[in-house]
Amino acid sequence: MKKIKYIVLSSLVLGFVACNDPEDVLLEEPIVVEDLPELTAGSADFSNYVSLGNSLTAGFTDGALFQAGQTYSLPNILSQKFTLVGGGDFTQPLTSDNLGGLAAAGDRIQGPRLVFGGAGPVPLESVIGPVTVGTDIVLNNPTGPFNNLGVPGAKSFHLLAPGYGNLGNVSLGLANPYFVRMTGSTPEISVLEMAVSQSPSFFSLWIGNNDVLGYATTGGDGTNPITPVSGAPGVGFDGSYGALVATLTAGGAQGVVANIPNVTSIPHFTTVPHNPLDPTNPDFGPQIATLNGIFGQLNQVYVFLGVPERSIEFSTTAASEVVIRDETLTDLSAQITGVLSASPTFPAFVQSFGLPAQAAPLVATLLGNTYGQTREATADDLFVLPSSSIIGTVNVESVGALMNAGLPEELAGQFSVEGISLPLEDKWVLIPSEQEEIAVATEAFNQIIATVASQAGLALVDANTLLDQLANGGITSGDFTLTANLVTGSAFSLDGIHPTARGYALLANEFMKAIDATYGSNFEASGNLVNVGNYPTNFSPTLQ
Structure with missing residues (x-):
């Protein structure tokens, strides 16, 4: 069945024209509207x-x-x-509410929901302050x-x-x-x-x-x-x-x-790009020259070992890729340590950081262990969304480990910046x-x-x-x-x-x-x- 509806369209003509001009005639334009069939379940039984x-x-x-x-x-x-x-x-x-999260006998086991913070997702509590998670798997199950x-x-x-x-x-x-x-x-x-x-x-x-x-x-x-x-x-x-x-x-x-x-x-x-490192960022840009100096030494080793594609260099004019650990790469930790230890110029390089020349074997080992399976990310790598809050931050555990190995705190911090001086771990990236x-x-x-x-x-x-x-x-x-x-x-x-x-x-x-x-x-x-x-x-x- 079809129903015909009419919409009356009037045309207003400005100027002096005869009343029988075509523009003055009321036009009726039919619009066809189909009756929809009655809803049926067919052979499906939705009763339960x-x-x-x-x-x-x-x-x-x-x-x-x-x-x-x-x-x-x-x-x-x-x-x-x-x-x-x-x-x-x-x-x-x-x-129990619209906060999200779970608790067990009052102890939080999962946090509240995310909300939009103006630029992206942020935790609810960063906007409205601390809340008490009300859904408790011990106290109030439905x-x-x-x-x-x-x-x-x-x-x-x-x-x-x-x-x-x-x-x-x-x-x-x-x-x-x-x-x-x-x-x-x-x-x-x-x-x-x-x-x-x-x-x-x-x-x-x-x-x-x-x-x-x-x-x-x-x-x-x-x-x-x-x-x-x-x-x-x-x-x-x-x-x-x-x-x-x-x-x-x-x-x-x-x-x-x-x-x-x-x-x-x-x-x-x-969502997270493989090249989020912006040279105009005041926390990153001023460090590029120093970083490239450090990686310049390492890049020479990569060339010597026949893997120049692993070289790392940050741009001063364009966004740079983060550094990641790729477990599919051959582990060259021992080779990197050996080449650096045998280099006659490496002790002087170590001294440029304020360390004694005697620390050269230690630094060679640390660089080998850190960069034995690393490379710059490419557009083919995918980063999990939480990595956006990790990239560029200082890894406290890494700082502690490097200090225990003998590096001063400031230098340990410089070598512990996620995705820059410290390669991102596997958990942050899908290769x-x-x-x-x-x-x-x-x-x-x-x-x-x-x-x-x-x-x-x-x-x-x-x-x-x-x-x-x-x-x-x-x-x-x-x-x-x-x-x-x-x-x-x-x-x-x-x-x-x-x-x-x-x-x-x-x-x-x-x-x-x-x-x-x-x-x-x-x-x-x-x-x-x-x-x-x-x-x-x-x-x-x-x-x-």
């Missing part, structure tokens, strides 16, 4: 909807979980649409059951793990404090068991991001390894993911799953080989997700392609264009990892489109996708 996942489904944003963010969580947005076609109540384990079982920090195998919500296991690193808030009198229950115990008619599952993200956010330093692709349930991604879907669908539940974005495209890894590891794992995980979803007849959301679109030109939804830029892009929150409320709304639309395609619902065709413009992109520091 349960969501499983991690921080991306919990409503995590701005580096924390807090009530306002949870209100705009992806599954909560979906549940509001599901209620229009038979969906029931949707209960979330709400935090009562379930909960439909939103998103557990920030959870990996695929964690959803299968008994005791993952046991308070006694938190100090052992075997439990997640966010899940502790949900388990109540059943501390050994797993996330999957909690979901199945509710006999869901429909579920959403978005898990696997942390299986690679943990490795990425730690700069690939090995402290948070990528989950093995293959292995038994609770060990490998294929076994864990297969077990999750098989158990959830065993009772006839329908569902929607999402694949994993390539995390190296999110602003957490694309190309680490990015490749992430890409390979992501592709393998996504193949598993697609295969399992297809075999189970589930709807599949291609979150990987969605992120690629955000990172390469953006996505237009209604009157708004969202991109992957930090702060200005509207899609990602201040932590550079999790979406804004508007970003979650965009994702909710993609989930509904996938459900439409699989179950014959018509959220999109009936005009029932959400208007992303109705969702905020930031929260005020005074939001309590």
